[in-house]
Amino acid sequence: MSDSGATAALPDPAAVSLAIADLDRLISTLRDDGRVVIGPTTRDSVMTLDEIAGAGQLPRGWLDEQSPGKYRATPSETATAFAHGPPSMSWKRFLHEERTLVISTSRTNGAMVIDPAPAAPEKPLAFFGIQACDLAAIGVLDVALADDAAYRRRRDDLLVVAASCTDSVATCFCVSAGTGPRPGPLADIVLTELADGSLIADARTERGAAVLTRAGLDTAATEADCRSAAALVDAAAARQTRHLDTEAIARAAAAPDDVGWDAVAERCLTCGNCTMVCPTCFCTSISDQTRLDDGCAERWQIWASCFSLDFAYVHGGSVRTSPTSRYRQWYLHKLVTWHDQFDSSGCVGCGRCITWCPTGIDITEAITS
Amino acid sequence: MRSEPAVTTLVPTMATVEAVRRELDDTVTLSLALSEPSLTPTPGQFAMLWAPGVGEVAISYSGVGDGSRVDHTIRDVGATTRALTTCEPGAELGSRGPFGRGWDLSRLPGRRLLIIAGGLGLAPLRPVVEAATAGTLGTSSAQLLVGARSPDAMLYRDEISTHWASLEPQLTVDHATDTWKGGVGPVTIALGSAIGDPATVEAIVCGPEIMMRVVARELMDRDVAPDAIQVSLERNMQCGVARCGHCQLGPLFTCVDGPVLRWDEAEPLLAVRER
Amino acid sequence: MTPSPTDLIAELKSQPFCRDLSDTELAELAACGTLVEVAGGDQLLTLGGPCDWFWVIVDGALDVSMHGPPVGMTIIGRLHTGDVAGVSWVAEPFRSEFDLTAVGPGHAVRFDAREVRRACAADPALGNKIYQRMATLLRDRLHATRLQLLDLYGGSRAL
Numbered sequence: 001m002s003d004s005g006a007t008a009a010l011p012d013p014a015a016v017s018l019a020i021a022d023l024d025r026l027i028s029t030l031r032d033d034g035r036v037v038i039g040p041t042t043r044d045s046v047m048t049l050d051e052i053a054g055a056g057q058l059p060r061g062w063l064d065e066q067s068p069g070k071y072r073a074t075p076s077e078t079a080t081a082f083a084h085g086p087p088s089m090s091w092k093r094f095l096h097e098e099r100t101l102v103i104s105t106s107r108t109n110g111a112m113v114i115d116p117a118p119a120a121p122e123k124p125l126a127f128f129g130i131q132a133c134d135l136a137a138i139g140v141l142d143v144a145l146a147d148d149a150a151y152r153r154r155r156d157d158l159l160v161v162a163a164s165c166t167d168s169v170a171t172c173f174c175v176s177a178g179t180g181p182r183p184g185p186l187a188d189i190v191l192t193e194l195a196d197g198s199l200i201a202d203a204r205t206e207r208g209a210a211v212l213t214r215a216g217l218d219t220a221a222t223e224a225d226c227r228s229a230a231a232l233v234d235a236a237a238a239r240q241t242r243h244l245d246t247e248a249i250a251r252a253a254a255a256p257d258d259v260g261w262d263a264v265a266e267r268c269l270t271c272g273n274c275t276m277v278c279p280t281c282f283c284t285s286i287s288d289q290t291r292l293d294d295g296c297a298e299r300w301q302i303w304a305s306c307f308s309l310d311f312a313y314v315h316g317g318s319v320r321t322s323p324t325s326r327y328r329q330w331y332l333h334k335l336v337t338w339h340d341q342f343d344s345s346g347c348v349g350c351g352r353c354i355t356w357c358p359t360g361i362d363i364t365e366a367i368t369s
Numbered sequence: 370m371r372s373e374p375a376v377t378t379l380v381p382t383m384a385t386v387e388a389v390r391r392e393l394d395d396t397v398t399l400s401l402a403l404s405e406p407s408l409t410p411t412p413g414q415f416a417m418l419w420a421p422g423v424g425e426v427a428i429s430y431s432g433v434g435d436g437s438r439v440d441h442t443i444r445d446v447g448a449t450t451r452a453l454t455t456c457e458p459g460a461e462l463g464s465r466g467p468f469g470r471g472w473d474l475s476r477l478p479g480r481r482l483l484i485i486a487g488g489l490g491l492a493p494l495r496p497v498v499e500a501a502t503a504g505t506l507g508t509s510s511a512q513l514l515v516g517a518r519s520p521d522a523m524l525y526r527d528e529i530s531t532h533w534a535s536l537e538p539q540l541t542v543d544h545a546t547d548t549w550k551g552g553v554g555p556v557t558i559a560l561g562s563a564i565g566d567p568a569t570v571e572a573i574v575c576g577p578e579i580m581m582r583v584v585a586r587e588l589m590d591r592d593v594a595p596d597a598i599q600v601s602l603e604r605n606m607q608c609g610v611a612r613c614g615h616c617q618l619g620p621l622f623t624c625v626d627g628p629v630l631r632w633d634e635a636e637p638l639l640a641v642r643e644r
Numbered sequence: 645m646t647p648s649p650t651d652l653i654a655e656l657k658s659q660p661f662c663r664d665l666s667d668t669e670l671a672e673l674a675a676c677g678t679l680v681e682v683a684g685g686d687q688l689l690t691l692g693g694p695c696d697w698f699w700v701i702v703d704g705a706l707d708v709s710m711h712g713p714p715v716g717m718t719i720i721g722r723l724h725t726g727d728v729a730g731v732s733w734v735a736e737p738f739r740s741e742f743d744l745t746a747v748g749p750g751h752a753v754r755f756d757a758r759e760v761r762r763a764c765a766a767d768p769a770l771g772n773k774i775y776q777r778m779a780t781l782l783r784d785r786l787h788a789t790r791l792q793l794l795d796l797y798g799g800s801r802a803l
Contacts, residue, residue, distance in 0.1 A: 285613065286379070288422055301379070306614065319604065337617070341620060518797040522798070
């Protein structure tokens with residue numbers, strides 16, 4: 001992606017400077033536009049994503065630590081709100097919901113009539129503080145779910161205020177995945193936070209520039225601040241130690257049965273956590289529900305995981321019964337066959353699958369070990 | 370990139386069951402009238418049939434009609450197929466489709482066509498068999514080979530012995546009683562005498578995956594080229610539009626890139642266990 | 645029908661079972677065989693009985709079957725022109741485990757298994773060829789049987 005990566009240019013000279021208090025003006029402007037603003041926030045000592053009404057709900061003063069099978073968020077003296085790793089859940093749930101009504105039925109003069117799910121007028125969304133990896137994931141989903149009407153509706157209306165990463169946690173590997181730490185081309189506005197919590201805002205689209213103008217944010221950022229911001233992001237990139245082993249991936253692609261999955265198989269519980277937290281996993285099942293009152297039916301599209309035994313069920317049994325084959329399916333889809341299907345990798349390097357795996361299986365080391 | 374599906378909707382069209390024909394103890398053929406015509410299915414394509422309130426299941430077309438009248442042969446193997454196979458005439462169902470890549474009939478003119486079916490695998494071949502019987506495929510010759518568990522489990526047995534007799538049907542069963550006139554053993558036992566000049570053969574094969582693999586290997590042992598063998602794969606198809614992810618086979622979404630594949634495409638994918 | 649030895653050798657020459665045998669070997673084998681006619685229902689081997697014979701089918705069909713409750717009489721293999729019927733002669737105790745019955749009228753070359761074993765022992769080159777052929781045939785029949793054992797059509801493909 002052209003403007004991501006550790007060695008990208010400095011923020012645009014037209015970038016503006018924001019004080020911490022200015023974030024409220026930015027969020028209010030988005031809300032005044034009728035948008036639901038989604039951003040990182042701390043709940044139950046975990047940084048997660050939710051609707052936010054003001055900058056006070058951002059995880060300012062929290063730091064997180066992530067490593068294989070481990071997540072800790074702790075209060076600290078820091079002045080920053082965006083110097084953290086990927087929030088526990090990814091942003092996909094706001095565009096590709098866990099449950100989506102597909103159709104329902106009703107009866108007209110005794111005959112069954114199918115009612116497609118209403119394209120309910122929902123408030124458009126604004127993603128506030130989305131990081132580079134997660135923004136790249138939206139680009140990935142844009143291809144995989146291009147025909148999904150519910151996804152497209154939310155996506156088309158989405159406004160993106162991204163945040164450059166000024167820190168990396170141990171599970172991050174966006175540099176290796178080619179997605180960060182600088183947010184890529186889908187952002188309307190990119191924020192980069194300095195150590196004192198003040199920020200630089202860089203409009204990437206006319207729509208983004210208009211938001212900054214309406215918010216009255218027009219103090220030009222100093223070149224010194226821009227250099228400091230760039231240095232922080234470069235430092236975050238330099239701290240990453242994990243990387244995708246392209247040679248190992250190529251071996252797995254060429255001979256799926258001949259690479260060692262045993263180390264993974266011994267540990268994989270097939271719990272599906274990795275698929276739930278993955279920002280690009282898009283698989284779903286469709287399930288019928290019958291209403292008890294009138295006997296009419298509804299069909300719901302519900303997130304599915306390729307780790308569940310019935311995912312690849314054909315009459316007579318599952319195609320993939322062993323945990324190894326299910327892990328292998330996920331791994332090869334993400335890193336190999338995604339390229340065949342969608343002309344990109346399905347992995348954006350957020351590292352959530354490593355953090356949230358109860359046994360700490362590491363996608364960057366699954367083959368090499 | 371994956372193939373682009375011609376139909377992308379998850380919303381079914383309502384259909385009325387016009388006729389129910391019992392084929393086997395556990396198998397019926399439903400003739401459906403769609404409330405809005407679909408695209409005319411290609412033989413080998415499938416529809417997602419919906420039993421309202423129960424579920425949806427991928428069922429191939431056993432009669433392609435004109436897109437407003439279609440046939441589906443369905444075996445009762447679970448909740449949804451139970452609901453479908455117990456339908457009475459007049460029942461309302463949902464239908465989406467046609468989905469997937471059907472048989473490549475453009476390869477057939479001038480060739481010796483072998484239609485090789487195992488069990489219910491004859492259902493998606495039925496439109497091809499009927500076209501072959503009618504002589505509309507342009508083949509130089511055609512023969513039908515069918516394997517089944519036992520004589521009373523052989524699908525379309527009346528049609529085979531009457532309307533399809535010109536295809537010189539070779540029938541084999543796994544076990545039989547002494548009134549059975551066909552072969553006993555795997556369907557491959559009839560291949561040797563059916564092939565003729567292997568360079569002219571185009572084989573289309575549908576049945577359980579193991580049966581298709583054995584048949585394809587036997588054909589190749591007898592010098593039929595792997596790209597002259599077409600098979601139809603069964604995977605868990607839920608959306609039909611390459612979106613739900615369940616039917617993946619390596620890089621393929623079987624629902625749009627299949628279910629019909631040439632053996633040279635299918636073999637390396639199926640060679641990987643539990644893929 | 646009383647064929648001459650030359651008729652028998654000509655018939656055997658066309659049989660896949662005798663492919664690539666030299667004229668001498670063919671004559672040695674033909675000396676153990678007789679061209680016979682069968683009628684539908686003729687029982688050639690009996691379940692539990694001795695397997696002192698085997699047949700190379702010229703035309704017609706022979707059923708390999710088993711009987712007993714609860715399935716009654718069940719045909720598990722049907723052999724046609726070119727097939728070898730009767731395999732238990734290759735190893736002790738030379739006992740048939742199935743019935744072998746003619747489906748209808750036909751012809752076969754019937755071999756005296758004792759004579760064939762004797763000829764194979766006397767001419768190891770012939771013996772090698774015959775037992776290799778039997779091994780191939782047994783392998784093919786084992787593969788076929790295993791496929792039948794999977795009961796593929798019973799439990800798959802909802803379609």
